[in-house]
Amino acid sequence: MKYRINNIKCLLVIALSFGSMLNAQDKKTKRAKADFNSYAYAEAIESYEELVKEGYTSEEIHKNLGDAYYQKGDYNASAYWYEQLFAEPQINVDTEYLYKYAQTLKSSGNYELSHVWMQKFAEQKKGDIRAFKFQENKDYLDKIKENSQRYDIKNIPVNSASADFAPSFFGEQLIFSTARDTGRILKSVHKWNNKPFTNLYTTKVTENGEFSVAERLSKKLNKKTHESSTAFTKDGSTVYFTRNNSKNGNFLRDKEGLSRLKIYRATLNDGEWEDIMELPFNSENYSVAHPTLSNDEKKLYFASDMPGTYGQSDIFVVDINEDGTFGTPKNLGNEINTESRETFPFITEDEVLYFASDGHPGLGGLDIFATKIDDMDALYILNVGEPVNSVQDDFSFILDQKLKKGYFASSREGGVGSDDIYSFTETRSLDLQCRTELTGVVKDGKTGEPLKDADIKVYNSKNELVSGSNTNGTGMFTTEGNCAKGNYKILAFKKDYEEGEKTVVTEKGKDFNDIEIILTQIDKSAPVGTDLAKYLNIDPIYFDFDEYFIREDASVSINKVLAYLNEFPSVKVEVRSHTDSRANDVYNKNLSTKRAKATADYLIKKGISSDRITYEGYGETALVNNCSNNVPCSKESHQLNRRSEFIVVE
Structure with a gap:
């Protein structure tokens, strides 16, 4: 009986001691959590690490220790506690911890393992900006190395x-x-x-x-x-x-x-x-x-x-x-x-x-x-x-x-x-000009042979000239975009060939390779009476209603006529301009003359000699459809009559 009573007393003491230990642990855990939640990271670290020394660990302790050191900027210590966090079996924490762990691994120089965890993060959070930037810049360490050693630094004496x-x-x-x-x-x-x-x-x-x-x-x-x-x-x-x-x-x-x-x-x-x-x-x-x-x-x-x-x-x-x-x-x-x-x-x-x-x-x-x-x-x-x-x-x-x-x-x-x-x-300025490299080849459309010395020009989606180059002996070219995401129009020019064109859609800063532009050889200068608009297969030069200024879309077509006139300097043309049937005949005659003159002036300003360009306004005398006076027509049908032609006269 005495033995049993003593044994019960011992068990009671052990139970009370264990209960006291649990109570102490609970108090420390609550204090550490309170410090952490109130951003008192130094105190939280001290409390949590005391618990760890006493043999207590948990997902919360590892997370909060990692976060507390992260907030203090002690990334090596933070990496250690994140490592303990992910070492726990069946761990299921927010994906943000994958990113934090990847970041802290860099501070110890372990970029290889950092990239492993960053890849896990990118796979789980594909819509994240950081994931996208990582996936698009796997070679970022090489790029950083290229940009390094631009500064001489010194620790200043007032620190x-x-x-x-x-x-x-x-x-x-x-x-x-x-x-x-x-x-x-x-x-x-x-x-x-x-x-x-x-x-x-x-x-x-x-x-x-x-x-x-x-x-x-x-x-x-x-x-x-x-x-x-x-x-x-x-x-x-x-x-x-x-x-x-x-x-x-x-x-x-x-x-x-x-x-x-x-x-x-x-x-x-x-x-x-x-x-x-x-x-x-x-x-x-x-x-x-x-x-x-x-x-x-x-x-x-x-x-x-x-x-x-x-x-x-x-x-x-x-x-x-x-x-x-x-x-x-x-x-x-x-x-x-x-x-x-x-x-x-x-x-x-x-x-x-x-x-x-x-x-x-x-x-x-x-x-x-x-x-x-x-x-x-x-x-x-x-x-x-x-x-x-x-x-x-x-x-x-x-x-x-x-x-x-x-x-x-x-x-x-x-x-x-x-x-x-x-x-x-x-000691060396930063190069902050982003460039998109465009590479390709220009070939003869009939023979398939590469064409050397072809001129290459690149235009952005605003029709602004971005860059230019020439093809080499193997017909290859390399030129640049200006880095902005969008459409690039690549034009190829060569004497005795029609202009070639290729449009590519690029991501910002992403190179575009294997561009192929086919050029078709053209006959020599067109015979007298030829309408260059049809001969060069260009879009008609349309005008807005009651206007005679050169529209932006029309300038692209006129520039093709300009290229032709530069290639054949003996050719002379007459610019013939037409209107639709709306308004009276006299008014339309005057309006068409203004349109013809505006078109001719555009070519002269671009360097074509004035003695090679004449112009004539025909009003509504040469309609391309039945939209004459008093005939009901759509706006689109009337638009077809507001045009300019380029007739070879010599």
């Missing part, structure tokens, strides 16, 4: 042991954001990474590249909140800057406990920053940050996760009106923005947009990309390559285009603090 980032130009000064303040006020500890909140500092930069001791900017700009990412007008009188949502210098938080980022504007009066106001498109429910001004200072670019954002943050633009008010922010679109982070925009004088992204193919973490935004239909986004980009976060790039010098921030190894500012000199 601290804390985070220093977001440089901007302000005359001879370099303004930047830093976390070097001690954080002696408890509220100024940033719970995302256990670092003090950032303030704005300034340092003077000499022509020799020397830096003065960094000092804090005005107290009017620096409060007990984050301040970062400034953009100054050229005259130095206005600054746009980023600050947490605040009131009287203290935090204001949303329902989730987040103090969102906002852009503010301040004016310099007698050396003091005053009239600080937040921009009207800020919100308590989303962040607006990292402003930069266009060269004419009429547009403000920024990053935000406002409604209409594709991913975690996108680049937006808003018009600045002459009275200082603002238009409606516009998303720059999914050529630039992805489902991940696009942030820290900067615009140069030549409208080159630099921005940081972890959604476009890169080396790891945030990479810096560039694109010309003066033609949104032909955007070509370029990774600026090493050494500016690394396997860690690289961001907040700025450039003085005239001096070819600038700054950026990076969390790469070897720095002084967690984020450091680096200066750079651009």
Whole structure:
């Protein structure tokens, strides 16, 4: 009996101890989850890793540890915990974790395995912008290598042991954001990474590249909140800057406990920053940050996760009106923005947009990309390559285009603090002209033999000449499109041959090969009395009702007559113009004469001698159908009579 009682006591103690252990585990799990959900990632990591040391693991622990390190920018640690997550049997998590794991693997240089997981992501999420960009750029590492080694970089001496980032130009000064303040006020500890909140500092930069001791900017700009990412007008009188949502210098938080980022504007009066106001498109429910001004200072670019954002943050633009008010922010679109982070925009004088992204193919973490935004239909986004980009976060790039010098921030190894500012000199300019290569062959239609020395011209869908070239000794040609997605018309010309044409439909930036153009040999000059419109098999030269200007579609046909006249310089033609039967005979006679003269003038302006061109207006005297006076006809039938002819007279 005594033995049984002692045994029961032991079991009770074990049960109580086990219950106590479960209770402790539950408390730690709840505390870790609460820290994670309130974005206190440093504390969440500490709590979760204590649980792991004690032998507790779960899908939630692995996910949250991976995410917490991801948010802190520690991608190597994040990759480790994502690896543990996917090692669990029968794992079924959101496909976004496939992308995150692929991204973090790059930071350890494991691109091969990263591509394996990226392929899994692309297969499961085919509609994703990032998946499309990966599938279309499998050779992105080779392209990055080609674009690398364009910059000489240096770690600048004003960096601290804390985070220093977001440089901007302000005359001879370099303004930047830093976390070097001690954080002696408890509220100024940033719970995302256990670092003090950032303030704005300034340092003077000499022509020799020397830096003065960094000092804090005005107290009017620096409060007990984050301040970062400034953009100054050229005259130095206005600054746009980023600050947490605040009131009287203290935090204001949303329902989730987040103090969102906002852009503010301040004016310099007698050396003091005053009239600080937040921009009207800020919100308590989303962040607006990292402003930069266009060269004419009429547009403000920024990053935000406002409604209409594709991913975690996108680049937006808003018009600045002459009275200082603002238009409606516009998303720059999914050529630039992805489902991940696009942030820290900067615009140069030549409208080159630099921005940081972890959604476009890169080396790891945030990479810096560039694109010309003066033609949104032909955007070509370029990774600026090493050494500016690394396997860690690289961001907040700025450039003085005239001096070819600038700054950026990076969390790469070897720095002084967690984020450091680096200066750079651009030794080789970026080539941001996107090109579509078109290759093919021109052949004789009768013999099939290749034709050398044929002229090649490429026109886009707007009938604008894009490029040209000539065929070589084997009839081959290589020329370019201008990168925009759409139709390209490729024309081939050769003496004694009819013009050949091929239309191709290309994707943006995608090469088009194996184009074959067949040319048919033509007889020598046409005999007297020949209508070149029929002889050259061109579309009739039609005119609009009661008009005599050359329509855009008509110019294509006239240009074929022009080519013929250039090929046979002894030929003379009479331009004969006709009208429909509407209006009276005298009026139509005058109108047709104007049309004939307009057609003749077009050829003369293109270089044909005036003594080779005569013209005559025939009014409604030579109708091609029965649509004479008082005969009811359709508009289309009348259109057939409004035409020009080219009759060989000598």
